[in-house]
Amino acid sequence: MNKLQNDKARRGILVHTPKIIIFLLFIMMTVISPVFAQTTTIPELDLDRIRRATVYVMQTRTVGGVPIITCVGSGTLIDRSGLIVTNAHNTVTNSACAGDSIVISLSILPDEPPVPSYYAEVAQSNIGQDLALLRISRELNGRVVNTDALALPFVELGDSSNVNLDQTITIVGYPDVGNSSVQTLTGTVSSFIAEPIGGDRSWMKTDTPIPGTMTGGGVYNQQGQLIGIPTTVPVRPLGADETCLLLADTNGDGLVNNRDSCVPVGGFINTIRPSNFIRPLQRGATLGITLQRITQPLVQLETGGDPAVSRLFIAPAEIDGMPTTVSGSMPTGTNSLYLFFDYRNMTPDTIYELRVTIDDRPSPTFSLAPVRWSGGQNGLWYIGSRGQVYPNGIYRFTLYINGLASGSREIIIGTPQQNTPSFSNIAFGIEDGENLYGRNNILPTGIVVNARFIYRNIPEGAAWSEIWYYGDTIIRRNDATWTNDERDTRILRVEAPGGSPLPSGRYRLELYLDGLLGATSDFVVAGAREGAFPRVFSNLRFTSADSLQVAVNNPSVQTFSTTTREIYGLFDWEFVAPGTLWRAVWSVDNIPFFDQTLPWDNIETGQNFAMLLSSNDRIPDGTYRLQLFIGPALLSSFEAKVGIGQLAIDPFAQATGVQMNGYVLDAETRVGIPNVSVIIISEDYSVEDFEWRADQIYTMGTTDRNGRFQLERPLQLKLPYSVIIVADGYLTVSADGVEVDNETENPLEVVIVMTKD
Amino acid sequence: MGFVEITGREQVLIRQQRLGHFLTILLIVLGLLYSLNLRTGVVSSTVPYTDLQAGISVNYPANWLLDTSGDYVFRVRDMSRTGFKTTLQVTLRPVGPDMTERNVLDSLNITRPISLSTYDIQSVEQIMLTSETPATLMRYTYVDTETNPFLESFPIVVAGEDILTLSGGQAIIITFRADARTFDQDRAIFLQFLRTLEF
Amino acid sequence: MRYNRPRLLTPPREEEEIYPYRRVWKSIIREIGVLTLISAGFYAIGFVGLSIPERLHAPMNIALPLVIVILWLYFSAWKESRVLEPRNQLLAVMLVSGLVANAIGVPLINALNPDEWLSSAGSFERILGYAFTIGLIQEGLKYGVMRVILWQDGFRNRWDTLAYATASAVGYATVSNFHLIEAGVISPDVLALRLYTNVVMHYASSVLLAYGLSELRFNPQVFFIMPAAMLLSAIVTGATISIRATLTNSGFVLGIGGTRPLFGFVFSLVLVSVVCILTAFLFNNAERREREAVEGD
Secondary structure (H helix, E strand, O other): OHHHHHHHHHHHHHHHHHHHHHHHHHHHHHHHHHHHHHHHOOOOOOHHHHHHHEEEEEEEEEEOOEEEEEEEEEEEEEEOOOEEEEOOOOOOOOOOOOOOEEEEEEOOOOOOOOEEEEEEEEEEEEOOOOEEEEEEEEEOOOOEOOHHHOOOOOOOEOOHHHOOOOOEEEEEEOOOOOOOOOEEEEEEEEEEEEEOOOEEEEEEEEEEEEOHHHOOOEEEOOOOOEEEEEOOOOOOOOOOEOOEEOOOOOOOOOOOOOOOOOEEOOOOEEEEEEHHHHHHHHHHHHHOOEEEEOOOOOOOOOOOOOOEEEEEEEEOOEEOOEEOOOEOEEEOOOOEEEEEEEEEOOOOOOEEEEEEEEOOEEOOOOOEEEEEOOOOOOEEEEEEEEOOOOOOEEEEEEEEEOOEEEEEEEEEEEEOOOOOOEEEEEEEEEEEOOEEEOEOOEEOOOOEEEEEEEEEOOOOOOEEEEEEEEOOEEEEEEEEEOOOOOOOEEEEEEEOHHHOOOOOEEEEEEEEEOOEEEEEEEEEEOOEEEOOEEEOEEEEEEEOOOOHHHHHHOOOOOEEOOOOOEEEEEEEEOOOOOOOEEEEEEEEOOEEEEEEEEEOOOOOOEEEEEEEEEOOOOOOOEEEEEEEEEOOEEEEEEEEEEOOOOOOOOOOOOOOOEOEEEEEEEOOOOOEOOOOEEEEEOOOOOOOOOOOEHHHEEEEEEOOOOOEEEOOOOEOEOOOEEEEEEOOOEOOEEEEEEOEOOOOOOOEEEEEEEOEO | OOOOOOOOOOOOOOHHHHHHHHHHHHHHHHHHHHHHHHHHHHHHOEEEEEEOOOOEEEEEEOOOEEEOOOOOOEEEEOOOOOOOOOEEEEEEEEOOOOOOHHHHHHHHHHHHHHHOEEEEEEEEEEEEOOOOOEEEEEEEEEEEOOOOOOOOOOOEEEEEEEEEEEEOOEEEEEEEEEEOOOHHHHHHHHHHHHHHOEO | OOOOOOOOOOOOOOOOOOOOOOOHHHHHHHHHHHHHHHHHHHHHHHHOOOOOOHHHHHHHHHHHHHHHHHHHHHHHHHHHOOOOOOOOOHHHHHHHHHHHHHHHHHHHHHHHOHHHHHOOOOHHHHHHHHHHHHHHHHHHHHHHHHHHHHOOOOOOOHHHHHHHHHHHHHHHHHHHHHHHHHHOOOOHHHHHHHHHHHHHHHHHHHHHHHHHHHHHHHOOOOOOHHHHHHHHHHHHHHHHHHHHHHHHEOOOOOOEOOEOHHHHHHHHHHHHHHHHHHHHHHHHHHHHHHHHHHHHO
16 A cells, blocks of 8 residues: 555656656746846947937038038047047048048938938047047038037947957948948957057957948947947049949039049948047047147158058067067967068058968958058058967968058968077167166167077077168178077177267167078167166156246146146157157046157257147146157156146036936827926935926936927936926926836836826 | 795895805905916015125026026026026126127127027117116027937027126126017016116 | 595505706716716726727817717706796806806916916915916806896796706806817817816816805805805815816826826716715705795794
């Protein structure tokens, strides 16, 4: 009996086991899944807001009283008052885009083409980085826009340094010349490209082909923050084709044909300029201040000539912009590779492109689409990447300058690990007695320069050479036979003839092994020696005065009053050879608003180089800093406070949150009520506490003729706002404790029904 | 169910009935007068405002939105209006020793058309703000348009009135703007506002 | 021929006294009852999400106020003609009340425009504001019409005041209903509830007014009851307008908001029921007092 019962029970358990398991799974899912759902929830990408913040940019030129489109692209609003980030190549007037006005079209309806709405002006630009900030300035009828009253949808800048390989991104822009609505593409970050201008993350690459007209648009992370700008510069073809469209009769002959100018739209883009490049421009545009160089050039630098590249070679790594060594082949698993080259006569308008083939097949992953030149006029440059494995194969790197192949270099990746002979890691120092002085390849003037390098596996008796250059002139050459010793480093030296100090300027050392370049590095001699370091820029100071003459005699000031309208930045300099690239960075509250690298165009030694920071109104409160660099070396820095020493917080700067839109309807007619104010009171006040003061309001919206409204600012999560809606003839609608959270739909559409008595 | 019937064609009013009728009519008249008083109380209730730095003191209509963050000293708007939000505003402008009211007005009239659509001056006249304070009164109109391009709104014709006077090295511009359709009706609010303004 | 009265086992049945007047309360209850059913039907249409075709909106919107008149014409005016002692001036009072409403009432209320300035006022102010504007104008005009047309010979008994007051209410309400329709296109299901509220408000305030008139007419010693009734009926009007709107107004929600028409509908029904029961009690009480006084004599 018991056995029977036990069997029955066992059979029952067996029969019911699947049900029990399903039941338990159900319980677990219902109990656990909400927990997971809550813990893994991230704010939803507000695509509606992003699409509305994406604008279509047309540069136009007036021909015979008729505006003609000269260049097009996409752009993105980054503040409510109409600041737009886009490319410079299609907005800032240049030979390829010679327009004189910029028309901004907005995506008024989500599924409709953009509608021309405003004129804009260039507020800030960096031609070489191909970034421009436009400021909406006029309505299409020419009337000046009160930008304070604008409340346009905008997006926040994200931190592009936090972007990871394979991260999902959303690319937004206009896919053609204004015929289609704003388009959204999804892709991943496929690689990063390093250049001297921005280090390892000078460019991001994506595997998604982006239409050329989306250049200047936006690339977003999952939080809806702008992390990059799709960027390419179409190389203008000789005639109209699929990359250059005929859109108007530009010569007024009554025909639209090949004799008319076409609008370049380029091919597909896969390069993205990271958003961190935008921040200095944004800060500069929002400060409302101008920076002038007061000291005028005294030395005419050599200009002109066609841009060209030469001496292409591959290095496995770079330190402070210099190659560690020169390689002809790399082992399997190589994940760091840099193409170095010399450049001459380059300008910000120069378009360069790197095409990479692997075993003769084009490799979009390692190629760089046509982009503008962001370096100086002459110097050493690199394009490379780190942290990404290069598949085995024969790589050919070909550089195109303004559409023409200008140099190429091959390298084999996948060779077995060998004890290949090498020179590497050249470091320089000024010898004075028994000491070496210098910093980051910047050496003070001295009699002798020493170079120390590492060697490996050099066979005894190998032919090697050392060649020293001053500018482009060889100042020393030594061809010798290699002799090994106990150490793995060797020191070389060069000195000026006659025991005089080496002249200031740019130097280079090349080491050859068996006639092949084995290692190379550049250094700059500038400044007088001060202790262990060069003193290039000195007496850097800020002062305030009505004129430069007064300013140079005024003492240095570290705290300026809040009403200051002009600040002079002054410094002295020693032994800076004309043509030496130097960099000035102005920042406020640690965020740069001016960053420019220029060739030195003054006499070698002088005093009171002046730059003027000025404002029509007053210079905003903040901590201002000027830093002076040569190469990567920070040589001088000064900072001063204006007013309270901190920029005022912009309460409207936040674009994240839940965007509330909706309708206000009459309860009886169900028709929208026009011109009704929907007021969101700050979380610090309830409806009862609200005293009808503007400073108590978080945001507002006013209904249009259909009763539709859009709040000017998104609601922040988990803050208890109060709402009040008033309209003559209708009962006031109000509520306290209105909260949105991660679960709230974004954008949030609400319908408010108002009742008449 | 019983009933009482009173017959007869001529009903002579007795004194109490007359009194009852009289009191009823009196109640109606008094009630209507009270409603007018109540309306005045609701419509004309004000809130005091003082700005010691600018040296102005005024009573403005209750439940109008006060804003002091713009390029004006003081601005209030009636947010309950379902047309243009009726606005009262006080602005101070520095003036030089040689400047006249006319110069300030000219400056206003040059700059306003840049931002105000179809700005049109209707009249300019000299008035006495108080017995000792001469002032210039300017009437104008413009068209107010929606600033949000994502919304569809019809433009609104706005009528405005500026009263400008020079005092203590600065020009005081008292501005009243209202929907042109309700301008005359709303002007009473402006006049009441002016009566309480001290500077 | 001689007629022999039959011998009956049970006592002879007494002659039933025939009531010569139309029973006013019965008519009022029937009118409001049918109106309530119609309005509830329209509410149900809206509640279940059925939509009335738009092409029917205009004819239905015109028909709805007429239904109220038709109901009154049937339950009051036509029934009146079927009794021994009809109230002959019912139709005249209804029409004149409507004309006066159109000529004086609506323009005057529009001029005062209490909706405009009371919408953001406090609850107490709103009730008083509406009572002393719309309430007094409406009830004052109804009073004026009845005072002019009926005072001399129209009121034969207390229930006459009630009958004529409801006639006046229907006249006035119909005109204001048409003005309401004219003001904006409303869906018939919404309009039905709105008209219902308006009509029962007029019924409620008019029966109070009727009590005041009856007291002044038949018990003139307590002369202050008429002004008191006028004040009360005005306050009922003010409170109805104010409270109904507040109850209907659903406030702000993070989503698709709406109104609560059921609240307004139920409130109106409760209001008219309470006022009618209370006034009926007052009428009966007064009538009983009067009969006792006559019997005492």
